[in-house]
Amino acid sequence: MPGPHPVAVKLDPDVHARMRKLAETQHRSTHYLMREAIAQYVEREEKRETFRQEALVAWSAYQENGLHLKQGEADDWLAQLETGQDVEPPECHN
Numbered sequence: 001m002p003g004p005h006p007v008a009v010k011l012d013p014d015v016h017a018r019m020r021k022l023a024e025t026q027h028r029s030t031h032y033l034m035r036e037a038i039a040q041y042v043e044r045e046e047k048r049e050t051f052r053q054e055a056l057v058a059w060s061a062y063q064e065n066g067l068h069l070k071q072g073e074a075d076d077w078l079a080q081l082e083t084g085q086d087v088e089p090p091e092c093h094n
Contacts, residue, residue, distance in 0.1 A: 009034065067092035
């Protein structure tokens with residue numbers, strides 16, 4: 001796997017000044033903060049896209065078979081999970 005790939009990022013002067021101040025406060029380099037911010041952004045957006053794709057698959061399945069839970073059923077199941085109970089999800093119905 002190749003090493004890091006250098007890129008140039010143009011920042012607004014205000015954002016750049018704020019980043020320099022934050023880097024100084026945290027005893028880090030601005031380079032470190034930018035790399036960290038970009039890595040966190042990419043990870044968050046990948047998770048968001050995965051969630052979106054899963055929602056599209058679920059919507060497609062619902063349109064095909066109509067299987068669903070009522071809100072109360074889902075809420076009750078999630079409440080049990082929150083208390084640490086290892087329970088199976090309720091049976092879906094049309």
